[in-house]
Amino acid sequence: MVVRHLPVPAPTALEQRRHHRVAVIGGGASGVLTAINLLARSTDPGLCVEIHEATGIVGRGIAYGTNDPRHLLNVRSRHMSAFPDVPSDLIDWARRTGRSDDPLAFLSRLDYATYLQDRLAQVADHRLRICAGRVDDVVPTRAGYDVRTSEVTSRADSVVLAYGNQRPRPLVLDGDDLPPASWHLADPWDLGALRLLPDDATIVVVGTGLTAVDTVITLLEDGPRRRVVMVSRQGRLPEAHVEQQSTAWVQPVPEGALTADLLAEHVRDQVRAAAAQGVDWRPVVDGLRAATTSLWQRLPLAERRRFLDVHAREWEVRRHRMAPEVADRLRAYQADGRLGVLPGGLASVADRGTHCLVEVGGIPTPITAQAVVNCTGPSTDITRSQDALLLALRERGLVTPDPLRLGVDTLDGGELVGESGRAVPGLYAVGPPRKGTLWESTAIPEIRAQAAAVADGVIARAELPAVAAAVPAG
Numbered sequence: 525m526v527v528r529h530l531p532v533p534a535p536t537a538l539e540q541r542r543h544h545r546v547a548v549i550g551g552g553a554s555g556v557l558t559a560i561n562l563l564a565r566s567t568d569p570g571l572c573v574e575i576h577e578a579t580g581i582v583g584r585g586i587a588y589g590t591n592d593p594r595h596l597l598n599v600r601s602r603h604m605s606a607f608p609d610v611p612s613d614l615i616d617w618a619r620r621t622g623r624s625d626d627p628l629a630f631l632s633r634l635d636y637a638t639y640l641q642d643r644l645a646q647v648a649d650h651r652l653r654i655c656a657g658r659v660d661d662v663v664p665t666r667a668g669y670d671v672r673t674s675e676v677t678s679r680a681d682s683v684v685l686a687y688g689n690q691r692p693r694p695l696v697l698d699g700d701d702l703p704p705a706s707w708h709l710a711d712p713w714d715l716g717a718l719r720l721l722p723d724d725a726t727i728v729v730v731g732t733g734l735t736a737v738d739t740v741i742t743l744l745e746d747g748p749r750r751r752v753v754m755v756s757r758q759g760r761l762p763e764a765h766v767e768q769q770s771t772a773w774v775q776p777v778p779e780g781a782l783t784a785d786l787l788a789e790h791v792r793d794q795v796r797a798a799a800a801q802g803v804d805w806r807p808v809v810d811g812l813r814a815a816t817t818s819l820w821q822r823l824p825l826a827e828r829r830r831f832l833d834v835h836a837r838e839w840e841v842r843r844h845r846m847a848p849e850v851a852d853r854l855r856a857y858q859a860d861g862r863l864g865v866l867p868g869g870l871a872s873v874a875d876r877g878t879h880c881l882v883e884v885g886g887i888p889t890p891i892t893a894q895a896v897v898n899c900t901g902p903s904t905d906i907t908r909s910q911d912a913l914l915l916a917l918r919e920r921g922l923v924t925p926d927p928l929r930l931g932v933d934t935l936d937g938g939e940l941v942g943e944s945g946r947a948v949p950g951l952y953a954v955g956p957p958r959k960g961t962l963w964e965s966t967a968i969p970e971i972r973a974q975a976a977a978v979a980d981g982v983i984a985r986a987e988l989p990a991v992a993a994a995v996p997a998g
Contacts, residue, residue: 543570544986547671547680549659549913551577552585554955555686556640557606557972561979563647568986571651574678576671580656583640585688586713586902593632594745595738596847600768602627604636604968606643608976614639628768630847660912662922668950682950682982685923685932685940689902689956689966690909695730697873702896707880709897712739721895724749728882728891730870731899732756734844737854739899744857752863753891755884759867762841764851766806773798773807777815782822784831788838809842813964820963825927832928844967904959905929922948926960934961938978950985952978 546562548555555575562573575582597604601624605613612627617639619625631639644652657673668681691711695702702708709717712735719742721727727743729736732754740752754761775794778787791812795805812819823831846854857863868885873896881890906914906925917923921943926933932953934940939947954974959965965974 543572544568544682544982545572545574545668545678545680546982547659547662547669547678547683548573548575548686549662549671549683550585550686550688550955551575551579551582551654552589552686552688552955553583553587553640553968554585554688554971554975555684556583556644557968557975558684558686558954558978559652560606560644560647561976562982563649563651565976565979566983566986568983569651571983571986572653573651574653574655574671574680576655576657576659576673578656578658580654582644582654584637586691587688588633588637588640589713590633590715590738592715592738592742593634594741595633596630596850597633597636598630598734598762598765598844598846598850599967599969600627600765601629601631604631606640606968606972608969608972613643617642630765630849658912661916662913662920662951664920664922680950682952682985684978684982685951685953685957686955687911687913687957690911691903692731692735692898692900693903693905693908695870695896695898695900697870702873702898703875705875705880706878707875707893707895709895712736712897712899715742718742718897719746721747721750723747725894726751726753726892727895727897728752728893729754729897729899730756731901732759732761732865733840733899733901734762734846735901736899737762737846737850739897740857740863741850741853744862750862752857753882753884753893754863754865755868755870755882757867757869758837759865760837760841761854761865762844762846763806764846765848766804767848773803773811775808775811777819782819782827784823784827784835787819787823787831788835791839805842806845813969816964817962817970821961828928902956904931904956906932922951928960930960931957931965932960934958936961937981938974939981952981954978 548558559573559575601614601618602611605611607613615625615627618631623631623635657675659671659673661672662683663670668679669683671678671680727750729739729752736754743750743752778790794808798808854863866884866887871883871885874881879892879894880896882893882896883890923940924933924943932940934953935947938952938954940951940953942948955971956966964970
């Protein structure tokens with residue numbers, strides 16, 4: 525079992541001279557799962573794993589960094605184990621720690637962060653270091669890489685980018701970013717700012733995805749007199765999970781040349797076939813999960829663009845669903861008149877000092893709001909990012925955007941593709957930055973598989989002679 529390795533003995537003086545240092549940049553789920561796999565899969569006492577996390581607190585990141593226990597996972601416990609070969613690990617941990625041991629339960633995001641921290645602690649030994657501080661540059665050297673923060677520089681033989689999701693892209697009106705204002709909350713995960721809003725405030729939440737749903741729960745549960753209006757182009761909330769069905773829908777994978785429209789029609793056909801046998805659409809969507817990446821990669825680039833333009837939102841609201849109790853809360857808010865969900869997107873926002881006037885497409889009367897919260901989803905285009913590390917890596921030609929600007933360009937094994945069009949030796953990515961290559965790259969079942977594969981690649985590289993593993997400087 526991957527989590528039961530005996531402690532690795534401290535290296536001897538000779539072994540210390542044969543170490544392989546791995547810098548994992550990002551301490552959220554992607555980074556922690558990568559570190560766990562490196563430590564659990566290698567018995568090399570000379571392996572050194574350094575997790576670089578700006579806050580110094582690992583296991584959280586944006587996804588699990590919330591301190592609101594009402595924010596729940598959107599996947600059942602039985603699918604959220606850190607270890608694909610030990611599917612009951614999270615359930616067993618929850619039972620031992622006094623949490624729900626129901627495999628069909630949706631634990632809080634806060635609990636899941638604690639689980640990741642505990643699992644890392646279980647495999648941690650002298651080979652692991654947690655480094656607080658934001659990495660702002662990775663410099664190739666003849667011996668590997670220099671990993672630089674504002675305070676220190678450390679050396680690494682391999683580097684794994686596991687920075688997770690970026691903050692939301694700025695709200696744009698008439699081609700310009702929405703300007704800073706007291707009512708403009710650009711970061712939906714700043715729960716302190718949300719809680720400081722007046723108890724009777726009207727708040728416009730831009731976006732109707734899962735982040736927006738969590739934001740609404742914090743706003744309305746903490747302020748019983750508050751009112752929230754959610755706004756997006758289509759005005760569609762994520763669908764809800766239902767009581768677990770025993771029926772598994774096995775479907776044929778389309779063969780031959782694929783287009784986005786043909787793929788969408790295939791899903792519709794399967795949903796109709798399932799309905800004819802009394803089976804809900806959810807098992808149909810879930811049944812495609814294992815094949816999603818291969819189907820995505822079979823689509824020509826132009827067809828991937830069409831999928832994003834025409835079909836992506838329909839897929840997202842069905843694929844990334846809400847926990848049933850979360851959906852119930854939203855329905856109750858709507859029934860009480862405290863929550864509205866509008867299509868049409870933002871048409872205009874007028875600053876009025878302590879508040880603003882918001883016009884929504886297709887709605888004749890402006891909304892007087894005490895706050896506008898940006899929940900439009902993570903920024904994925906690294907060419908627009910102001911993150912110091914991504915800027916430096918791009919300037920050095922070590923990373924390039926994927927053709928759809930959904931993240932960074934990688935090979936299937938996680939190796940980063942540089943400006944030359946070739947893999948950069950010793951540089952990898954795990955998690956959301958790989959969405960353009962894999963499409964399915966944001967949920968734990970996919971991230972844990974990536975983390976294991978990248979860990980295997982790093983360990984194999986550590987066994988190469990020094991000359992073969994060297995990084996071309998420049």
